[in-house]
Amino acid sequence: MNKKTIAIDMDGVIADIETHLITFYKEKHGIEISREGIQGLSEEKAFPIKEDLHSIVNSKGFFRTIPVMPDAVESLRLLQENFEIFIVSAAMEFPVSLGEKFEWLKEHFPFIGWENIILCGSKRIINTDYMIDDHPKNLDSFTGKPIMFTSFHNTEKENYLRVNTWKEAVAFLHQTL
Structure with missing residues (x-):
């Protein structure tokens, strides 16, 4: 399966x-x-x-040197049991970030393999079942099930399923199995 x-x-x-x-x-x-x-x-x-x-x-x-979101590491480990996870970042906007983001992921999420890391420009090409993102512009063109992760800049947006924490995200995704 x-x-x-x-x-x-x-x-x-x-x-x-x-x-x-x-x-x-x-x-x-x-x-x-x-x-x-x-x-x-x-x-x-x-x-x-x-x-x-x-x-x-x-x-x-x-x-x-960005801190990790609360419960993110444990949540992704848990989700990885039932889902294939891809880390997708529009890193090309800030080219200095490319190597730093990869190093950060290796440190904090070593269980995510390099083949599941996508550092890109536009996310329009992403074709997964779900996308968790904090920017509506990345969710607008997504053809799967978009999930908005709450951030200060998106609290007024109401057109997506919203999760406020990683525990909420895990609970929602596990109920879809």
Whole structure:
């Protein structure tokens, strides 16, 4: 029997980019940004010095040091028992991130083989049964079952099945078996 497939985004889904950006922003500008204060805002509005946000995410070491989302490692291990998992990241937007993302995955998710890691530009070509992503633009063209992982910038979006935590994601996916 073939396992169902899941495409899982990195930033904002298994990698806690929100915490990382808040920390970097405070270190660079001394500006305290709260999680509560950025809910429902775009990245540009949440972190108002746009050219600085761009330089932060393009800085060496940024993607290599992102914290892991709570329960992500255990959840992916659990899901891997019944699903084939692909990590899919639109990494081409930030070319410095390519090697860093691969190294980060090897450290935190060593059980995901290199052949199941897709660092790409557009995710339109992804053809799995499910896709878990925090950006509606990646879910809009997806032909399988899209699942939105809650992030500060998507709290106002209501057109997708939403999961707020990895425990919720696992519970939903296990009920589809």
